Amino acid sequence: MKFSCIALAGAVLQLAHAGPVNKRAEGVTDADILNYALTLEHLEASFYEQGLSNYTKQDFLDAGMTESFYNNLMSVAMDEKAHEDFLTQALAQAGAKPVERCTYAFPSTDVKSFLALGTILEGVGVSAYLGAAASIMDKAYLTAAGSILTVEARHSAYLRAALGESPSPQPFDNPLDFNEVYTVASPFIASCPSSNAALPVKAFPSLTMSSMNAVSAGQQVELTAGEGFTSMNTTDLHAAFITVTGPVWAKAMPAGEGKWTVTVPMGVAGQSYVVLTNGDKQATDDNIVAGPAIIEISPMRMSMSMSGSAMPAPTMSWAMGAGSVSWSLMASMTASPTPSAPVFTGAAGSVTASVGGVVGAVAAVAGFFL
Ligand SMILES: *[C@@H]1O[C@H](CO)[C@@H](O)[C@H](O)[C@H]1NC(C)=O
Ligand SMILES: *[C@@H]1O[C@H](CO)[C@@H](O)[C@H](O)[C@H]1NC(C)=O
Numbered sequence: 156m157k158f159s160c161i162a163l164a165g166a167v168l169q170l171a172h173a174g175p176v177n178k179r180a181e182g183v184t185d186a187d188i189l190n191y192a193l194t195l196e197h198l199e200a201s202f203y204e205q206g207l208s209n210y211t212k213q214d215f216l217d218a219g220m221t222e223s224f225y226n227n228l229m230s231v232a233m234d235e236k237a238h239e240d241f242l243t244q245a246l247a248q249a250g251a252k253p254v255e256r257c258t259y260a261f262p263s264t265d266v267k268s269f270l271a272l273g274t275i276l277e278g279v280g281v282s283a284y285l286g287a288a289a290s291i292m293d294k295a296y297l298t299a300a301g302s303i304l305t306v307e308a309r310h311s312a313y314l315r316a317a318l319g320e321s322p323s324p325q326p327f328d329n330p331l332d333f334n335e336v337y338t339v340a341s342p343f344i345a346s347c348p349s350s351n352a353a354l355p356v357k358a359f360p361s362l363t364m365s366s367m368n369a370v371s372a373g374q375q376v377e378l379t380a381g382e383g384f385t386s387m388n389t390t391d392l393h394a395a396f397i398t399v400t401g402p403v404w405a406k407a408m409p410a411g412e413g414k415w416t417v418t419v420p421m422g423v424a425g426q427s428y429v430v431l432t433n434g435d436k437q438a439t440d441d442n443i444v445a446g447p448a449i450i451e452i453s454p455m456r457m458s459m460s461m462s463g464s465a466m467p468a469p470t471m472s473w474a475m476g477a478g479s480v481s482w483s484l485m486a487s488m489t490a491s492p493t494p495s496a497p498v499f500t501g502a503a504g505s506v507t508a509s510v511g512g513v514v515g516a517v518a519a520v521a522g523f524f525l
Contacts, residue, residue: 163196167514174215177483182355183333184292185192185249185292185293185296186246186249186251187244187293187355187397187466187467188287188290188291188296189242189245189249189251189296190246190251190253190254190352190354191254191283191333191336191354191356192283192284192287192300192303193239193243193246193253193254193288194254194257194340194354195279195280195283195336195340196235196238196239196242196274196276197239197241197254197255197256197257198257198259198340198343198344199235199238199240199276199277199280200232200235200236200238200256201226201234201256201259201444202235202259202261202272202273202276202343203231203235203236203273204232204236204516205259205261206232206261206263206269206273207228207229207232209263209269210265210266210269213224214265214266215228215266216264217266218266218267218270220266220270220317226256227313231273231310231313231314232312236310237372238303238306238469241299241303242345243377245296245299250350252352254347254351254352254354254458255347255348255350255351257344257345257346257347257348257351258344258347259343259344259345259348260342260343260344260345261343263405270314271318273314274314274315274318274426274484274496275318275449276312276343276428277307277310277311277314277427278311278315279331279336279339279340279426279449280304280307280310280311281304281307281308281311282328282329282330282331282336282428283331283336284300284301284303284304284307285304285328285329285330285331285399286330286331286332286333286336287333288300288304288330288336288519290300295412296456298347299519308328311426315425319426320369320451320492321424321425321454323425323454324424324425324426324452324453324454325423325424325425325454326401327398327400327475328399329397329399329423329426329427329428330397330399331397331428331447332439332440333354333355333356334356334357334358334359334443335359335397335428335430335443335446335506336356336446337354337356337357337445338358338359338361338427338447339360339447339449341358342500343471347369357435358384358445359383359443359444359445359446360380360381360384360444360445361380361382361383361445361446361448362378362379362380362381362429362430362433362445362447362448363378363379363381363448364376364378364379364448364449365377365378365379365414369451369452369453370419370450370451370452370453371419371452371453371455372375372419372420372422372423372452372455373386373416373418374418374419375416375417375419376414376416376417376418376419376450377380377410377414377417378394378407378414378415378416378417378431378442378446378448379412379413379414379415380413380414380415380431380446381413381445384413384444391403391433391435392404392407392409392431392432392433392434392444393407393414393431393432393433393434393435393440394406394407394415394417394430394431395429395430395431395432395435396419396420396422396423396427396428396429396432397427397429397438397447398422398423401438402432402437402456403420403421403422403423403439404420404435405417405418405419405420405429409429415428415431419450421455423452424452424453424454425451425452425453426439426449426450426451427449427450427451427452428446428447428448428449428450429446429447429448430443430444430445430447430448431444431445431446431449432444434507463494
């Protein structure tokens with residue numbers, strides 16, 4: 156039985172009296188949101204165009220992908236182009252000026268790092284549409300955005316499965332707000348035409364994880380805050396894993412030089428986002444001090460027959476969040492994380508090296524996956 160099935164009841168329960176969630180963006184118009192979505196679609200469409208021109212079909216076959224995968228990937232690329240065209244037309248029809256493509260800096264150097272980054276971008280796309288949904292005023296736009304969101308989710312599931320990751324690692328996807336999305340997307344954007352309208356978004360200081368591998372609940376990760384991070388009060392710093400039911404908190408233990416050690420809490424799985432916050436009452440634009448960092452967390456699979464040696468003993472310090480309701484159930488059963496997804500550790504060195512100082516932050520954001 157999947158852990159996520161057990162977690163479902165708890166998560167729904169929490170939705171009913173959810174605490175502070177990400178604040179609805181104020182003064183943001185539907186045109187802003189469409190241009191924000193278009194910014195992401197430009198990025199995705201460009202990413203696939205570049206990748207499919209950089210790497211031949213034979214490169215994909217040599218990397219162990221099938222011909223049918225390659226064909227499906229081409230249709231993913233066409234979907235992103237269609238989203239781009241659709242949003243451009245919708246903006247023009249609404250009398251707003253659509254933003255144009257930027258120049259991008261993608262730290263992929265081969266098929267595997269390209270696909271690894273593709274899964275991340277699709278996941279960010281899902282989280283971006285989900286997080287923006289509540290701010291869309293016009294119901295027609297909401298339906299249109301929803302119809303894009305479901306397709307992005309299918310892309311994400313397909314690519315994740317192709318790379319050996321769980322296609323749907325948890326029952327609820329994680330919404331990101333505008334600034335959170337911009338924080339993880341901006342390292343891939345080198346420069347934009349000056350004629351593009353400025354979007355009402357800002358990037359938080361980056362937050363990156365030192366480990367290159369997928370991690371499991373109970374494992375420690377080291378996070379490093381990047382440029383722009385000035386902690387005026389590191390005594391009350393916390394790590395918040397963003398979920399639709401609100402943050403799942405974890406302790407952020409100072410590890411020196413802008414580094415923090417965080418124990419991955421229960422209740423988050425798959426492509427996850429962690430921010431450092433001041434205080435532990437909320438994780439909003441008002442108190443996020445760095446991040447999100449993107450962390451791939453292997454889902455817990457329940458099994459009565461497996462002997463779960465990898466499962467650490469429960470302690471009181473584990474974050475109480477969406478997953479907490481299921482904890483007593485978890486504790487009475489044996490569990491083991493699914494085998495870690497094959498993350499392409501081999502490429503990490505070359506990717507970061509080739510990106511170097513030009514877009515250090517890109518390597519930092521993508522480093523974990525590449
Ligand atoms: C494609 O190759 C160019 C030239 O090496 C590189 O700058 C770009 O980042 C690559 N894009 C992708 C998505 O692999
Ligand atoms: C730092 O955090 C502590 C604990 O929340 C709080 O009491 C204190 O006022 C904060 N200091 C500053 C300078 O914000």
